[in-house]
Amino acid sequence: MVMAKDEAFEIMEKVLGLSKADETEVLLSAHRSALTRFANSIIHQNVATKDATVNVRAVFGKKIGVAEVNKTDTASLREVVARAGAIARVQKPNKDFKALPKGGQIKEVDNYSKRTAASTPEQRAEAVRRVVAVAKEAGVKAFGALGASTHVVAVMNSRGAQAYDDMTSSRLTVTAIATDGERKGYGWAEDAHRDIGRLRPEVQAERASHKARESLGARALEPGEYPVVLEPPAVADIVTTLGFTTFGALEYQEGRSYIVNRLGKRIVAEEFSLWDDGLAPGGFPMAFDFEGVPKRRVELIADGIAQGLVYDSYTAGREEGKESTGHALPAPNPFGPFPMNMFLESGDATMEEMIEDTRRGVYVTRFHYTNTIDPTKTLWTGMTRDGTFLVEDGEVKAAVRNLRFTDGIVDALAAGGVVGKEVQDLPFSDYFPAGGTSAPMVKLNRFRFTGSTE
């Protein structure tokens, strides 16, 4: 345990006691994190850190100031409270600010593992050794990272919100590179769990190694529209970008979201349903947001129809009758609330069925460097990476060079497809335990590739 609940609450109560603001919020974040990185089948970077940060939001009327310090002694707390207060006093009032949230009953979530919290550099090195051994047997080089972290997040404010969570996470990523003369093949696999003992180094190493060998000698494929079979990491990339650019209340209120004037309307094919649930185990849960508000499940898309948005207290205060759904980021947050635990509903199809049902298409392991060109049209671009294959007549025929897509993602989802039963839970971060996307395999009927690489 990085910081016990009693100690965290004592620090936060001290902050509230020191503040003379009308309203005060304190966000305490403490962590101990480690990450072992390997490349060319050796460990080349191996790091650990520990820190504790106190973030204070002071409110005078509608004037808000935020200050942060990474010390918890009384003198530092006194200074950071004074700094936040001084900033707030010289502010202009924010007319849209209503009040800090009152908080609510926090549910217990299962997101802690003693084994992860107690993990050692020797144990991480041993897991990497097992990855490297499989890669060596397969005749490929292994690259990747194994991270383990323990985080405490606690929130308290002067209006009664109180929250504390102690979380762990671990994540193993493996990139395998096969070399045959001038030719190179790439493969990827990843595994994440709150319990480091549940990671499967050999399985991931074998998956990545197999794909790397299969990727050798990739040939050019003419860009154009193809059906695509997407592995969960590729689906998660799409879903995460869609969630961040489309389903936050701030983008919506400012008119920058695709679903402006589309709530309650069909935006994608009926086989797709998407929701955010910060309490469900698969989504790397944290029971409350960074304002101490309990997380609520929010339906984003149901059977293809746009359903709702996620709110923090600020954006909720700007709409009549709205309440925070528990999606605030740490203050000050000019980016607005984000859906941090998204789930795309799984279906019945297996990967084999999706491939068998494809006359000519592209199989994608994952995307790289996805970026938005126009969020209001969900127009994005990005590259495929670490295993892209041509599917012909129901079989994976050949590795192809990485392809660039430029497409309206909602348009691609609207053209329909098949949702797979195989689901993978993919975290956003190696270091922070909460937040991620749970994604099944998906086949899209059409996807627009606009270029390819050498």
Place this chain on the structure above:
Amino acid sequence: MRDLAEAALAAGTKAGANYCDVRFVTRRGSYIQVKNDNVEAVTRGSSQGFGVRALVAGAWGFSSSSTVTKAEVKAVAAEAVRIARASAAVQEKGAHLAPEKAYEDRHRSQWKRDPFDVPIEEQLALLMDAQRALAGDATIKVRTASSSALHESKVFASSEGSYIEQEILQSGGGIQAVAIEEGEVEQRSYPTASGGDYRLAGWEFVEGLDLVGHAPQVAKEAKALLRAKKCPPGRTTLVLDTNQMALQTHESCGHPTELDRVLGMEASYAGTSFMTPDKLRKLRYGSKAINIVADATVPGGLGTFGYDDEGVKAQRVQLIREGIFVGYQSSREAAQDFGGRSSGGMRADGWNHIPLIRMTNINLEPGDWTLEEMIRDTKEGIFMTTNKSWSIDDLRLNFQFATEIGWEIHNGEVGEMLRYPTYTGITHEFWGSCDAVGRKAEAHLWGIPNCGKGEPGQTARVGHRTSPARFQGVRVGVA
């Protein structure tokens, strides 16, 4: 601080490190954002801590802590050695460091007005005026002005005898207007997007941007874009403004010449590089007009410092000479494999990360054209400015950029405004098509404060002094 540094190095050496270094870092950060007459964010943060890097039998370990006491310093140094020993379990030939002189020195950047001393009211007033100056037309729905500053003081000490104290201050800001009408959304930013421009300087740099004076033109262009013609697809002559040249240089020359990427150290995350060692001094990367350097000594750059984070003195390194790929950005470890010296590019994001090979200031050396001459000399083409979107593959070959705005060029004159200006290409083909680079007077030193790399993720603040440039036969209008 010297006694704590000595304690760390002694503890690391005693525990078995063949080499160790320690960095004590204190950072102060400031961020202000105003939007639509509201103050959205005013925050000031501070972070202090230290990190110890240890090399044991060719294997690395690093540990760090925010508790800066002698007992903790010793414990963290011992932990770094323990981690290094664990790393040694999965090694081959082991890491070695290229030789480097030990330095005892101090370095401090220059500024006139420390933003942490300038009253917040004054800073807010400037930003409020700037976003207010964006108002006036009903289509302008989101008006934003922001500024930020970073003050960092750090001490580096190594078991080889270096003891270096450095202090830097960086400041920057910008404005953005978002125009919305009938489901169409367009944005314009000044001086560039993603928060504006940054410099190794104080609040005087933000004052000098004249955000208020530029706001009306920014708003006017945002509105005009709503009804502008879409960039037509095809191949054409492309003239890029200095701000887009900064990102083009960053993504397609800065990252692929980082030697750690080339050697596979980033393969699992950001990728590798097509600029492999067998291509050094052979690859025609660009036309003869292309000369690119990594220069940590250029005054005012976000990548300017006295020494990097493994104690190597700041320097200027040629990466591309007359279009030929001639050099890498490197570290002591990576340089050792090439029998050379480090380029001084190891930089860490704060106290709690290891240094990685990061860009300093990756600068395109000036040519002899003016922007006006480039356009006058172009029969048919497009001029694009201000980055909006960027994407490049994991070998840094296939890129695609979108800018906020473009204009057609017809018979040597700027014509109709274009929305959705996008262009795409293959790095060496694109740079190979460059036939004009702007002269020194046209160059601008841009600051990019958000370059991501590494696991755990690190953010570097880097500079690019770039001129406008012209490229032939570029594929545009992809979106």
